[in-house]
Amino acid sequence: MTKDYLRVGKIINTHGIKGEVKVLRITDFADRFEPGSTLWVDKKQSNELIKVTVDGHRRHKGFDLVHFQSLDNINEVESWKGSELLIKREQLEPLEENEYYYHEIIGCHVYTTEPLYVGKVIEILAPGANDVWVVEDENGSEHLIPYIEPVVQTIDIEKSNIIIEPMEGLLE
Structure with missing residues (x-):
């Protein structure tokens, strides 16, 4: 995956025989999977990006079921299991002040x-x-930091720095 693309989901399985795929969503923007949306399938095993257009979407048991235009058979999407779904960086929507994308x-x-x-x-x-x-320290230990006002004091995306005021017991 190049720096021009960002992950929005992962194809974890096929669903049915008509080309639908089961997607684990990795985005807060549900409209990424709405009909007419353009996505790219990152087939890691063949190192290729395939441009697809969504023409069907529904939620089922906590997952997104997505169908792509002109792919109407399970055999056409079977090899996509485990592939990432991407958007181009320019497809990012502007956020409100003090809101951040996960990748930031x-x-x-x-x-x-x-x-x-x-x-x-x-x-x-x-x-x-x-x-x-999830914050990993220099020893490989992980600390769970809640993204709440009393804890997170400042975020400086340009410098890649975050200042926190840990609650009692947070870093123990």
Whole structure:
């Protein structure tokens, strides 16, 4: 995957025999999978990007079921299992102030207000009310940092730095 593309989902299986695929969504924007949307299938095993247009979408048991234009047979999409679904970077929608895309946060270095280095954001979990950042320290240990106002003080995307005020017991 080049830097010109961003992940929005992963094809985890086929669904039925008419070319529908089961997608694990990796985006907050559900409209990425609406009919008429353009996506790229990143076939890692063959190192190719395939441009597709969505012509069918529905939710089923927590997953997105997506059908692509002119692909009406399971045999045409069977080899796509495990492939990433991408958008071009220019397809990003502008965000409100103090909102960030996951790819902007992942890789940032986290410091306390002291300042002490906590580690680097390696993953973002979305369990419910707020996101939780998985921060790996220099020893390989992971810390779960809730993305809430009392904890996250400043985010500087240009410098890839985040300052937090840890709650009692957060970094233990």
